Amino acid sequence: MRKKDKEIYEETDMIVLSEEEEGSKETTDVRKKKKKLPNWVIVPVIGGIVVVAVIASQFTSKEKKTGGTVEVVEVVRGDVKEIYNVSGTVDSEKKKVFYSPVNAPVSQLRAKVGQAVKAGDLLVAFDTSDLEKNNQKAQMDLQSAVNTNQSAREQADRSASEAAKAAADAQAAAGAARAQAEQQIASVESQISAKSQQMASLEQSVQDEITANQTLQPQLDEWNAQKAANLERISVLYGEVNSHREEINAGNVSDEKKAQLEAEITEKSKEISEKEGANAALDAQIAQISAQIQTGSQQAYAQIQQEVQALQAQAEQLRASISVETPSASIPDTSLTQGQINNMAITENLAELAVLSSEELMAKARDGIKADFDGVISDVKTMEGGTAVAGGELFTLVSNQDVNVKLEIPASDFDKVEVGSKAVVKIGKYKYDGVVESIDKIAVPNAKGNPVIGANVKIQNPDENIYIGVAAKLTMTVAEEKDVLYLPNENVNTSTEGDFVYVVQNGVVKKKAVELGITSNSKVEIKSGLKEGDKVVADTFGTVEEGMKVTTTTVAKSEEK
Structure with missing residues (x-):
């Protein structure tokens, strides 16, 4: 180094x-x-x-590639049923607004909001004392007309009898009074001519009175028709006002729409008041004309009849004086004219019509207002002790037998529900059979601003346990496949690339893409990617990876929840 x-x-x-x-x-x-x-x-x-x-x-x-023991489920065959759950509100398909047929005080009011009633139940009773007085007056007016006409007939017969007697007496005294009668003939003929002209004038007055009364009848008919049209319009307006109020109360309208509806309610209420005021004026006019027809004709007739009878008596006396000189003269005709007979018939007919009208109102008032069908009182517009007005609204009855459930289906679920689909409807603790009757073709924002589609489900087997306006839960079978491959829902993974599962083949974990079909509460249909008997790893939380060597233990097969 x-x-x-x-x-x-x-x-x-x-x-x-x-x-x-x-x-x-x-x-x-x-x-x-x-x-x-x-x-x-x-x-x-x-x-x-x-x-x-x-x-x-x-x-x-x-060391990571060794995963130990994992739980697996087998791909098996069976039935898969997709269920759709939704909530709605119970509503009635049949509603009826009851109106008063008479002007009378309400003596009993048995209609209460929310009360269940049966068909035929008496809900409103009227105090008929005023109507009974009106009926008695009409009966008396009729009897008076009959008596007056009978008196006229008797008077005519009496006049004829008196004329005949006068003629006989004159005949007997003709010889003795011949000279005196000749002197009086000129004067008597002058008097007869004057009286004849007076009688002709009175006869014309009778005819004019009859004609006047007849011309009043079309006006009376026209006013009655106008009154009926007003009542019909009032009924329509009340229906539209109630419809707008229901729409506002439902809370599904925008502020702008609500303002529009309230404006229309105000306008229609004003029109209702105008129509009711017009009918009150018509009632007064009808009463005035009816009184004129019933009493004016009778008075005119009685007056004219008395004058005619007096003239006839005078004429008979003159003729009697003439017949003293001319015994072969015939007895004058003192019977009622055809015009007088016609006038009597009109007077009696009008009185009879008044009796029939009062008796009809009496019958309706005595019957009171009864329920037409089983149902629940949804609205009351009158009160006990108050006065009902003919054509005025009393109460509203909705059926609890013809009922449905109104749904608001999220727009994203529009393909889940079809017309004709069957449903199980749960209201409280009771269950009913239902079928989808209708589905709106447009999605509209609900109260929260979410787009929803309206639908109606008809309840097939309603009973007394159904309450209108409460919530209902519906379960519908959206789709069903039989004898198909399926797995438990929780064993399928989802990524941005699609759905997949981990299978174990020869002790090694492999990743497989799958195509899914319908899904139930616990199962999902496997349309492709797996075959029956394949072992799918139950773990979907990322602790198992592709390529890992594992041993398996099988868990129980999935069952529908």
Whole structure:
């Protein structure tokens, strides 16, 4: 060895020695004398370190490839059923708003919001005392018209009898009064002419009264038709207002839409008030015309009849005086004219119509308002002791037999539900059969701003345990495959490259890509990539790697949860 080399090694030994004697002054002096190693010494040292690291890595890698025992599941055949769960709200398919048929106080109100009722149940009873008074008055008006007409007939018969008697008396006294009668004929004929003209004028007055009454009837019919049209429009407006309120109360509308709906409600409510006011005015006009037809014709007839009877009596007296001189003269006709008979018929018909109308209202009021079908009261617009207005809304009944579930399906799940799909509906602790009746063709934002698609599920076997407006949970079979390869869901891995599993073949772990089919709660269909009997590693948490040598133990087969 060269001397220089020897000095270097001696210096190195001194450094090592000084490290073993840490803290001594001599060590400090030696370190101060340490020199930097040349490159031809450093490079071989670094190379040795790298070789040692590679060898250590080989040993470590070889040890990692031994994985011990892993659990595996076998790929088997069976049925896979994909289930879709969704929640909705129970709603009724049948609703009816009940309106008052009469103007009368409400004596009993048995309709309460949320109350279940049966078809035929009495829900509203009316106080009929005012209607009974109106009916009694109509009956009395009819009897008065009949009595007046009967009196007119009797008076005409009496006049005829009196005329006949007067003629007979005149005939008997004709001989004695002949001379005097001749003197009076000129005067009597003048009086007869005047009375005849007066009678003709009165007859024309009767005809004019009849004509006037007949012209009033079309106006009365027109007002009644206008009133019925107003009631029909009021009913439509109430329906639209209720529909807008339901839409607002559902909470699924934007502020702009809500403002629009509230504006429409205000406008329609104003129109309802206008229509109701118009009907009140029409009622007053109808009552006035009816009174005029019923009483004006009778009074006019009675007055004209009395005047005619008086004229007939005077005429008969004159004719009687003439017949004294002319015994062959015939007895004058004192029977009612056809116009008078027609007027009597009109008067009685109007009175009969008034009786029929009051009796019909009485019958409706006595019957009260009964439920048309089984259901639940959803809204009440009147109160016990208040006065119901004809055509006014009383309450709303919704069926609890014709019911469905309204769904809001996330737009991403639109392909999960089809019309005709069957579902199991759970409401509270009870289960029912359901079928999808309809699905909207557009997704709209819900209250949270998420796009959803509306759908209706008809409940096939409803009972009394169903509550309207509550939440319902639905389970639907979306897809089903029979006798297909499947694995438990948790044994399939997913990466950016797709789905894969680890299988054990000849004691070595291998990675295999798989194509998946439908998925149930616990199973997933394997469409390709595996065959029946393949052993798939159950571990999906990254402790198993491809190429690892392992032994296996089989776990139980997957069963549907």
